[in-house]
Amino acid sequence: MMQALGASAIATTSAGHAFSMGRVDGGTLTRDEALAHAQDLVSAVTVPVSGDFENGFGDAPDTVAQTIRLAYEAGLAGCSIEDTALPDFTSYDFELAVERIRAAASAARALPGDFVLVARADGVMLGQYDTDEAILRIQAFEAAGADCAYVPAPPDAKSLRRIIDSVTVPVNVLASGGYANTLHTEFADMGAARISIGGALARVAYGAAISTAKDMLGGDFSGLRRAAAEEDIETLLTK
Numbered sequence: 001m002m003q004a005l006g007a008s009a010i011a012t013t014s015a016g017h018a019f020s021m022g023r024v025d026g027g028t029l030t031r032d033e034a035l036a037h038a039q040d041l042v043s044a045v046t047v048p049v050s051g052d053f054e055n056g057f058g059d060a061p062d063t064v065a066q067t068i069r070l071a072y073e074a075g076l077a078g079c080s081i082e083d084t085a086l087p088d089f090t091s092y093d094f095e096l097a098v099e100r101i102r103a104a105a106s107a108a109r110a111l112p113g114d115f116v117l118v119a120r121a122d123g124v125m126l127g128q129y130d131t132d133e134a135i136l137r138i139q140a141f142e143a144a145g146a147d148c149a150y151v152p153a154p155p156d157a158k159s160l161r162r163i164i165d166s167v168t169v170p171v172n173v174l175a176s177g178g179y180a181n182t183l184h185t186e187f188a189d190m191g192a193a194r195i196s197i198g199g200a201l202a203r204v205a206y207g208a209a210i211s212t213a214k215d216m217l218g219g220d221f222s223g224l225r226r227a228a229a230e231e232d233i234e235t236l237l238t239k
Contacts, residue, residue, distance in 0.1 A: 003045045004239035009077075011050040012038055015199030019206065025199065027086030031057035031067060039074045048077035050116065052198075056081045059092070061103030068107040068117065078116030080150060080172075083137060084126065091128040097121075098140045105145025118172055119146035125153035135166040142167045148194065153177055157190070164191040176200035 002010060015025035017037050023029070031053075038051045051071050056064030064081055071079045081104050083097040084090070092100065101119045108115045119141035123129035131154055138149035150172040154160045160179075164171045170193030175182060180200070187195055212223035 001233070001236040003047050004236040007047065009048045009050065010041055010045055011196055012041060012052045013197075013199040013202060014052045014054050016202030017052075019199070019202060026089060027054065029054070031070070035070055035074045038071070038076055042075035049075070050118070051076045051079035053079045054082055055084055055086050056100065056104065059085060059096075059100075061096075061100045064100045065103040065107035068104050068115070069111070072108075072111045072115050077114075078118060078147070080118035080120050082120040082122045084120075084122045084128075089126055089128075091123040091126070094137065094140070097137060098144050101141045101146050102144040105147075108147075109145065116147045117145070118148040118150050119144075120150045120152065122152060124151055124155070131155065131159045131162065135163060138163070138167050138171075142169050148172055150174075150196075152198070153179075157182075160192075161190050170194060172196055174198055 012034070014029060014034070017034065018025045018028050021029075021033075034051065034053060034057070038049065042049045051074075053067055053071060056067040058064065058067070067081075068079065081101065083092050083100070085092055091097070101117075104117055104119075108117045119138065121134040121137040121141070123137075124131055124134045131151075134151045134154070138151060141149060146169060148170045149163075149167050151163045152174040154163055160173065171191070172194040173179065173187055173192040174197070175187065175195050176197050184195065208226070212226070215221075215223045
């Protein structure tokens, strides 16, 4: 449906995938599950698909490198790797974080064609370190071979501009939370190269379901009138 509506690329979301399986986000999915899910999306669309592969499904650089190779075999155009140990949500030490990206980049460069490695510094979003540390990390990630840098949820637009200006590789931004009111053109003016939404669209869908279900379980079914028409869904699925 997103492709039919005009999306130029698709990405998996670890949160949305985990929710759909009755789990919380952050280290609850196995690599095999994430790869199978990615393959389902790749087979459903003709636009590029990128994978949210959390921390690469392991701490060791060799594990991350293998994840990159498997992501390519699954048909993905790229994937992101976080600097966060899961399920504890603690940031890897600087040197290990860089070594993991170096191993991932080496694996990606050995693949035929182009594979976009997005290196994520998630510590700002998780309260593990500040913007200055995030900038040091993505600069080191760029030097280690990352194709794109990503610092989700910086505290303000000034910090986001600093992040974008700190590296020469493209920078991905997260258009949710405090940045949900930021327009596409405003992100472009800052110099952002890619925009992703994380699990926000999944949470919008769950929000509608939760609200309607609460009313329904209380005896009010009127919220069901907000449902999309079946023929509209079918039109997008067959477009």
